[in-house]
Amino acid sequence: MIQLRLTDKTPLSPRITRFRFQHPDGAPLPVFSGGAHVMVEMQDGDILRRNAYSLISDPQDGSGYEIAVQREDQGRGGSRFMHEQAQPGMLMRLGQPVNLFGLNLTARKHLLIAGGVGITPFLGQIPELDRLGADYELRYCVRSRDEVAVDLPGAQLHVSDEGSRMDLDGVLGAQPIGTHLYVCGSARMIAAVLDRATALGWPPDALHSEEFLAPAPGEPFDVHCARSHKTLTVGAHQSMLEALEAAGIDAPWLCRGGACGQCETDVLACDGQIDHRDHWLHDDERNRKIMPCVSRFRGQLLTIDR
Amino acid sequence: MTSAHSIASSPRYAPLEPRACSAALMIADDAGMAAIDALIGQNPELGRKATILRIGATAPPDTLPAALDGALSQARMGLQVWLAGSQGLIARAQALLLAAGLPKGAIQSEHRGTAARRMQCVHCKTLAEGVTTDPYTCPGCGRALFVRDHFSARLGAFQGVCIDAETPGDIPEPQELRL
Ligand code: FES
Numbered sequence A: 001m002i003q004l005r006l007t008d009k010t011p012l013s014p015r016i017t018r019f020r021f022q023h024p025d026g027a028p029l030p031v032f033s034g035g036a037h038v039m040v041e042m043q044d045g046d047i048l049r050r051n052a053y054s055l056i057s058d059p060q061d062g063s064g065y066e067i068a069v070q071r072e073d074q075g076r077g078g079s080r081f082m083h084e085q086a087q088p089g090m091l092m093r094l095g096q097p098v099n100l101f102g103l104n105l106t107a108r109k110h111l112l113i114a115g116g117v118g119i120t121p122f123l124g125q126i127p128e129l130d131r132l133g134a135d136y137e138l139r140y141c142v143r144s145r146d147e148v149a150v151d152l153p154g155a156q157l158h159v160s161d162e163g164s165r166m167d168l169d170g171v172l173g174a175q176p177i178g179t180h181l182y183v184c185g186s187a188r189m190i191a192a193v194l195d196r197a198t199a200l201g202w203p204p205d206a207l208h209s210e211e212f213l214a215p216a217p218g219e220p221f222d223v224h225c226a227r228s229h230k231t232l233t234v235g236a237h238q239s240m241l242e243a244l245e246a247a248g249i250d251a252p253w254l255c256r257g258g259a260c261g262q263c264e265t266d267v268l269a270c271d272g273q274i275d276h277r278d279h280w281l282h283d284d285e286r287n288r289k290i291m292p293c294v295s296r297f298r299g300q301l302l303t304i305d306r
Numbered sequence B: 001m002t003s004a005h006s007i008a009s010s011p012r013y014a015p016l017e018p019r020a021c022s023a024a025l026m027i028a029d030d031a032g033m034a035a036i037d038a039l040i041g042q043n044p045e046l047g048r049k050a051t052i053l054r055i056g057a058t059a060p061p062d063t064l065p066a067a068l069d070g071a072l073s074q075a076r077m078g079l080q081v082w083l084a085g086s087q088g089l090i091a092r093a094q095a096l097l098l099a100a101g102l103p104k105g106a107i108q109s110e111h112r113g114t115a116a117r118r119m120q121c122v123h124c125k126t127l128a129e130g131v132t133t134d135p136y137t138c139p140g141c142g143r144a145l146f147v148r149d150h151f152s153a154r155l156g157a158f159q160g161v162c163i164d165a166e167t168p169g170d171i172p173e174p175q176e177l178r179l
Helices: A078-085 A116-132 A168-173 A187-199 A240-246 B033-042 B044-049 B063-072 B087-099
Strands: A002-011 A016-022 A037-044 A047-054 A065-070 A091-094 A109-115 A136-142 A155-159 A179-185 A207-211 A221-225 A230-234 A265-275 A296-304 B023-028 B050-054 B079-085 B107-111 B117-121 B127-131 B144-152 B157-162
Touching: A016 A078, A037 A065, A037 A078, A047 A065, A047 A078, A047 A116, A047 A240, A065 A078, A065 A116, A109 A116, A109 A187, A116 A136, A116 A179, A168 A187, A179 A187, A187 A207, A221 A240, A230 A240, A230 A296, B023 B033, B023 B044, B023 B063, B023 B087, B033 B044, B033 B050, B033 B079, B044 B050, B050 B063, B063 B087, B079 B087, B087 B107, B087 B117, B117 B144, B127 B157
Parallel strands: A109 A136, A109 A179, A136 A155, A179 A207, A221 A296, B023 B050, B023 B079, B079 B107, B117 B157
Antiparallel strands: A002 A016, A002 A091, A016 A065, A037 A047, A037 A091, A221 A230, A265 A296, B117 B127, B144 B157
């Protein structure tokens, strides 16, 4: 984690705001690769939140890191904290950039499909693609025009309430051999795009996706940590990982979004139903493992190996 | 002398399976046609939309690159490819398809017929088609070469390594390669 100063806060659309972070001494920050995200730490009352946001600034520009945050009023509070409480001048802690959504540089062409705020990882990739002189096609899909956060001359904008929805089959069917597809947006949109691509014969090694999952809230539940001999209550607006951290129990993590596998934890006993929300575990592992960064539990008691 | 038929880089050829696709390309030699027929038997619709390139059974003919160029010229993502026949045919077709940019995941292959392999001598780099014995004699440098299971997808060939480097002249009796 590095401590950076929030130096700028600029609204991009009614719900999306851009935040710029710089080193307090003006020192250069490590460069990254397009598609990378950073973890932003927020001290929200007595809850310590860490939310992942894609870096939207030029990966080669070490003068600062920029992210764009969409306000989620139904969310757990991280985006509300950023919109309401984070103010220029504040010092905040950020993790090192991590990339789980990098470009495949062997691709002949890159087809980028963004839904709403899912445009953010592509904003870091576009300068990289431009520098490489790579062939790419960017489809930016929004429900209404006021959702548009950035004006991208190279993108094809699809606004569904204006009737310019993307013809998905047409787009998927027109790509030359060697095209890789990248999709980022809501879970529903990602599933729809990947399902259609698969049905049309795209192989899995040409498909890449990143879902913006902040851990969703849910009912509070209890978890027993066998190794630490502690029983914790995970609050409605807390993730199990955050509850472990608040109790001083060491648990590994990287993406905090159910995608990287770092936080995988063995389930020792389960009297109830695990609500798996990750993209990591295979079906046959779901009865004995859990990803505490996003998944929850309903029932009497869950015992995990932490 | 034991040959290492279990080295992990050796390509594995599972039975061909139908898969959803927008266009289908099937490439087979005479022995491989049985696998293509079985595939189409499972899914006649696939057979109706497939382009089938049938290549002569013996030494992979030089018609393959041109035939593939033709088949790929209008191709779009959504193309799935099925290969069946000798290792040499599969390896050459796969190398050409990958070079054209097709992702590996869009290619399936099933080994049928001869156990002959396409080999490259690691010493003089000469490619030998249709090698059926282990060791074999390199047509380029004349060395006796041990047929390794190490496979280069880019070249579409297995590696042949000098068998008597340590004790020159100590060459085991050649054995027929088996599937
Ligand atoms: S931290 Fe990445 S899956 Fe949980």
